[in-house]
Amino acid sequence: MISPLQQAGEYPFQETFNELLIPVGIILVMFLVFYGISYYMKSNIQGSDDYMVAGRTIGPFVNGSAVSATWESLATFMGVVALMVQVQIPFLAVWTNFLLSIPLIVILYGQTLRRLGSYTPATFCKDRYGNTMSVVMALLIVFVMLMYALGQFIGLAQVAEILFGWDYTLSLFVIATLVTGYVVIAGMWGVSYNSALQFWIMLTAAFIPMMFVLNQLGSSGWFFPPLGYGDLVPEMQQTNPDFFDMTFDTRWYFAMFLAMALGPIGMPHLAQRIFTSRSVEAGRKTVFWFVLVTGLMFATIYSVAFAGVYWLGQEGFEVAEADFDKMIFYLNFAFSGDSITGYVVAGAIAGGLSTVSGHMLAISAAVANDVIEAFELDVTEDRKTQFGYAAVIGAGLIVALLALNPPAFLVVSILWAFSISAAAITPVIVLGVWSARVNRYGAIASSIVGFATVIVLSPHALGGIGAGAEGLTADLGIDAIMIAFPLSLLTFIVVSLVAERIDSLNVDPESNRNLINEMHGYPDDNVDRFTSATPLIILAVLMLPILWWGIQPW
Template sequence: MTDAGVNFIPLLIVAATLASFIVSGVRARSREASDYGFGGRYIGRLGGGAAIASNWMSAASFLGMGGLLYLQGYYALAYVIGWTGGYVLLLVLMASQIRRFGKYTAPDFVGDRYASPGARLVSAAISITISVIYCTAQFKGIGMLFAWLFGTSYPNGVILGAVVAVSYVIISGILGVARNQQLQYAVLIVSFILPLMLLAHRLGYFWALPQFGYGVAIDDLAREFGIDFTAPFASGSLFEWLALCFTLMVGTAGLPHVLSRFYVVPNNRDARWSLVWGLFFIALIYWSAPAYAVFARLLEARGGMVPPPYAAEKMADIIVIKTAVMGGLPSWMIGILAAGATSAAFFTVAGLLLTGAASLSHDIYYRLINPRASETSKMAIAKGAVVALAAVVLIIALHPPGLIAEITAVAFALAGNTIFPAFLLGIWWGRANRHGVITGMLTGVLITFATPLFGKFVPVVAELFPLTSSAFIGAPIVIGIMIAVSLLTPPPPEEVRRFLAEQVHGHMEAE
């Protein structure tokens, strides 16, 4: 690395932004393991929505989605539809009921609803695996950003970024406090949309609402350069598109660190309205990502710098930053954009590592191994788990298996094939039992990884269960297996069925 390669102004802005959040996190720090990742005061529906959006925004949203849209055009809108549609599914099917159960984590819900330590263990292992896969995508984004900021190689960037990210989590403790997340979302939305507005203005398009103004740029691409950005299935078939949309929807509704957000609201009505506001705040980012992709293609074409496919794929995950550079934005504005992207990845890494740590320290160590564990020992286990999980993620991220959004989609597929069916039947069907849920979740794991395991030997497996889209067929199969096995085995304990009937569905809270 040489000093000439360092982007000083963006680096200073990124460092200042992260430092401000570390200070904020330290001030709000909690010393109880019960708050290490999931605590936080209730701060209203609007604030809760901002917290949900901040909890959701990641490198996949900030960088990966723009990269896929840049590569695939219309086809990549499956990510926009799937990830936003998942929140609608969650709103309709589970938000209020999750609040009424009032459990601490996804494994907590599964273990108590199905009265099974075994089901809790399987769910905890799946939650940890989801965290590792999801974190790998974030580490790739962090690595690319740090490599660009410091003018160094990707491996050096990902190692440096990993060290900073883990230090960020350990030093600050609970960075998931809801009020802090409101501030995080404000930073994210400003840093993503402000450069886009300036970019649209410089290119001569409607800048006040660039989410609408970029439509003219799509027409210009087609008219001037013959690039059709709206061809529906140029990058895949209708089946693949539908499978990806469905998988991302059910995966969103089953993602552990998303579900945990509903445990801190005071009533069902606020749970629903927080989710509605969260969906709106998330959509502001998602409506903006396609504009970056279109402007990138337009700037390349007008500059005579259209890269070959392999080169385009290599830089797709950082195309949002490159678009700002190609558009001639000032360094301080590019720094603001980079700060938002880095913050999004860091916030998500913090949430995911804490989710995985909670599964190890609370759901496995405390609930299954040492029920008498003190808060101090649980905190020590949680912090050790953060470091251990980060080390595993770092090793994988040094040689990432795909684009940021594609890696993230695998985590969603796993959640959609396992956690989502367990929650859906656990809430809505009192006859579902531990035998059914354990068999179903294990089947879901097998289905998720069927393509890398069996795809080469049985080609039809790869066609029916794509790695990023396996829940389209997989989730219904898992639900069917859970129902069949539950009917063939003894029913769950009567007290569980009574709680479900009386407390979850039998009354409505005052609204």
């Protein structure tokens, strides 16, 4: 592993642009195209359904590319590369689990919520659990999306620092203004088509420059970066012999499954992409394209981290830990010059725009649709859409203010958001779809317990309270999910089943039967489906050893 001995910016290689004309030109053209697409698509917005899910008309290839762009984000270029440089080969466990999330969304609830007519978790919660749970879910969504968007705004501001040499605060508010204006104009119509374009900008901005880098590093397979670094492995083992070591506790990998595979299931900015599909069949094809193009992007980005570690080891350079985020830019400055690095920066900006637009639309949906419906306010479609615009603007301002004091790794707040989603949102949605025995009392208790556990055990909130792990694992806050997830599920199941036994609570599992049958596409034939408590009890029993395992010191 590279020792971050160099703590301040006196590096023996280029860090910022010497010539700005071509890089700035590339980025300006890119923004003009994005705003042009947004303005052109704006005419399609006739109501909140158009604004939030693009009238459910997006085709599989466009949607698959858009899902991938929304899912990968700016962190793919910066925070992910930084963690790969530090964590090295074990980080593949993060992306392997992450790749499972979109297929799981389709399998576990994508079709069922589409039949129900929901396009946010809070809308589903209103139908399934009632207004109170809908409000709780809307608040959780806003919090999680703010945390996720925080990392994107920080990264975009850092890119502006690299490009223009501006002060971080100035960079942050300029970026916040540009991004917020872009989302307000676009809605889901513009965001979907822009995100598809942004994915291909991201992929080419990583793939093509890495061909030049690997060629100059001496790789014979330089023309296909995802595999092209293979012949450099023997030399990497000499300069960085621990790069391929699986050094983490088994719980680290299991925690990654809980956070990175199950966490995204509860994130509405990803689910909304599935709901924009023209049909259920189009949604399945969307998953195929998503897995294909995302796998290509992942493998390309891994080559960036490999090349960065290899290059630093060969040259004897050392980089401060806080600057690992900028590795892709350092590589391209060193091997390709300002013009190509300008396109790499454009790819990073495209990644940030694609993801943060999804976050802000999710916040907009939570405020303009879910809260209004939960309180049963009499609001016209035009007024709902106006509330959506206002929510996007408010979210942009709040995220910019939160980003004024950023964490060392921009990906930290994103990992924290995944843990909260996995513990507080995913169980409520998935069990609500597949069991008639869970109810609003269990759902509310589960969400509160899951959220509170992650917050209390995270090093980024109260501090001084840990979940059992040490070092990088504890710093990232991912160990909390080993306790929060099983505790949330246990709470959900136990409280739901106990509530059935309390007459004054008026819980009737049979009242959910028709709704769940409708979601799964069955007619109202009075057949008992999903009403057995046995699967819930088995699931609760399985959570006990996982909880005990997570509590033990790592």
